[in-house]
Amino acid sequence: KLSRLFMRESSKILHAPLPSLTDRQLIKLFKNCLLYHRQQHGIGASISWQADADKERVTRGIWQKIETHLRQTGSSHELADIFGILTTPEQESLAALEEKDFLRLAILIKSKPKALRIFKTNEASEIMKKLHQADESLYNKINKHYRNYCWLTYQYKGPAASLEQFLGRWQTLVKGQSDPKSLLKKFISERKQVLNQQKLLNKQIKLTPYLKKIVRMGQRLVYIKDFRKYALYHGMYCYEPLFIEIGRRLGLTISQIWAMNTWEIPDALLKRQFNVHELNERQKLAVAYTDAKKYVVYTGQTARNFLTKVVFEKQFQQMIGELHGTPACSGKAVGTVKIVNLPTDMKKMKQGDIMVAHNTNPNLVPAMKKAAALVSEAGGLTCHTAIVARELRIPSVVGVPGADKILHDGDRVKVDATHGIIKKI
Template sequence: MSKRQTTNQSHRDPWFVIERIPDLNYVMAYTILKRYGRYVKQQGGGSFLREIIFIIEDGNAKLCYRRDQLHRTAQYIAAKAVRDVAWLAKANRVVAVAARRYRAVASQQLRRRPYRKLSDRALANALRDLITAQGASHATGQTTTWLIDAEDHFTTYLFDYLKARAAEQKLKLNVAEVFSALTTPLKPSYTEIESREILALAVRIGRRPALKRLIIRTPLEALPDALRRADPVLLRALTRHQRRWFWLHHNYRGPVLDLAYFLQVFQGLVKQGNAAVLLVQAKASAGRLGKQQTALVKQLKLDAKHRALFDQARVIVWLKAYRKDCMYYGAFTANELLRELARRCAISFTQAEFLAYPEYGPALLKHQINPTELMERKRFSVIYGTWDGIAVYTGQRAKQFIRRLLWEREQTRNVSTLAGQPACPGKVRGRVVIVNHVSDIPKMKAGNIMLSETTYPALVPAMKKAAAIVTNVGGLTCHAAIISRELKIPCVVGTKIATQVFKDGDRVEVDATNGVVRKL
């Protein structure tokens, strides 16, 4: 790793924080920067993006870009996608293949457990293979599932096109609802698949009143033993379900979903007594949506090019969720391998998390490791990536590095109204609850307005309680946009500073049809 790089200060292009990412370790952060800008160029996304920074503080990260570099990149990619749909489709296919391979490699490595049986070299190679697949998945995905809409250019083009078509056809349509319908994928996400599978298990109970009473009345902690006696086949099915989906909300550092989580969901569905209805609705939803999309295309008389663009927009939305899910599965696998590395190197798992991938081999094979440096990286460090390589700075050197840079200032004082992107239409009022971490979820009550820097699978339980969702970052393909559409919850994304402007308890109105959040 180079430690002598300095930023190019030949022009006054300020840095800014585009996203705050909770619980991010070097397994993810360092690997993300490998070939970052170069691969964007290789994919045809232009050669503007040449620098990127992660600032790590207490295990949480800030992702930073230069303003002009990001603007020119996002603008170039969106314009190229609109101009050349075939290029966009090809890029999306590459993303899907890389993500699928990453998950396959992660699954292959999990099957090699217990890792104690592996030699040091075999363990180092397993980590290398996994990180290589992870790097390829992340690098390919940047162009079309992140940068294409980092500044809303692609979404704005599609939205404005729909408004123009509706006006030309003299149609009185809610364009936000039309946009939401035309950009919602028909292919189910892993979250939707898991939901259908546990609904199917709950349907089994419908004609067995005695078993239903047992499940409803038994305390959660006693439910496994009760099912073991009453219906061991059902318990085995629920256990298989947990083993299949334990990683679903893992994010980058865990924890996994245990059997108690799925038993609680299952017990709740049995108590509601409408699992059969919900399952029928879930299975029929894609068919209804497909018919709605076909009708809208005909009603608006979309031409072939724009039909293809909306097809690819749906692919991007699906890919965003698919890539994230593959990454969380891969993150679990990487963490399991690192636990074994930590055991062999006599360091803590937390210290192992902050090894950079080039250090895995030397740590295992040559015992080259600095535990103090690893903890310093977690406390405060900077990872600076350029086309020439990656540099890591820790402690005071990291702070000095940051101070030398020109930073963009955010105006958050005396702001009462914010604009963002309408991800799922609707208008509601309620009290703000800021949820950035899993530990914030207990604050959420039904009907609250959930504000977040960005959402991720572990926050879904809070999202399900929200009357509306508002995020600082995100666009067409972000997690909040995807989940809000699944849940039919009004959602505004990309407000940039909502969590800095509003605080817990503030009353706000969320107009997700027009993308406006206003303090009452």
């Protein structure tokens, strides 16, 4: 609910005539949005992120309770095979909804000879210009899809996906051998299959009412965390034109506005109180420190001195034959390791590689789709890697300490995602 309210309020920024608003009106718009942002990111995080972030407490708790039930009832089911199915949410993620809408538009493009020819014979930068003349209805539908979903990969500072990126995806699909109708049918069928398996398993393993509630809680956590994250990306995307306008009035860049604390923005715009040197220093290096008595931002040498005194917790396994983690989606795969932590790393990925990351995010999904298996240091059934693995049915092991430090590009490994084991071969 908080995420939906935040999305509703932040959308008002996109529809506001920002240049014609007064300074006070801009700040009112910002504060109204920030109210829901704080609740969504504060209260929401305590429910959907912190609950499982430390040592996968929720994931392991659900796992252990179901494991005990299977043992006590003498069930022949292997928990690793069914855990991902049981904890799959009934609701589809926003990424899944975009994929279905994308495929439906690809089907429409292929059904229209003129539009198909435009996509096949033009650069992405020229497609919309020619499509507007040839098929205004399709032109409008593509623009609507772009507006509805361009922010999915925005994260905290953008950029949003460009229209050309969407057009490029459609181009690749309609030029290739894959049939969008078959892909959509498979996508929907696999989703139904998982939900049907879920219903069948509930009957077969005879979960108690209490365990059903626990499993349902796991499903809701997975969905809420994913939805909350996308709502946050939407909000950050909506802030961008507001911050650009505030920066224009103050003679500052959007990066300098981003470097402000939220309570500094009203003072900057209404009182013209801000320190340009400090904002520039924060962009180079900044440490935000808080305790029960104070909140302070250190920059420059002060920040470096502070960091030398901080003891960071490190958890690494040694590669003695194998690494262990939590199964997120069962299955097995053999392949070549590619470390992918940033979008710039994605060019390394080839079909069938084993993708290893500290954690994944929506920007990395194109690479994840190529993977024979996914491995991440971030863990828990609510981590992004686990969510995408279940949606795409890719074998995955999460919660592997130091995975992207111990494994290296080019390593040949065998991933047993049913038992949470990675072995070098």
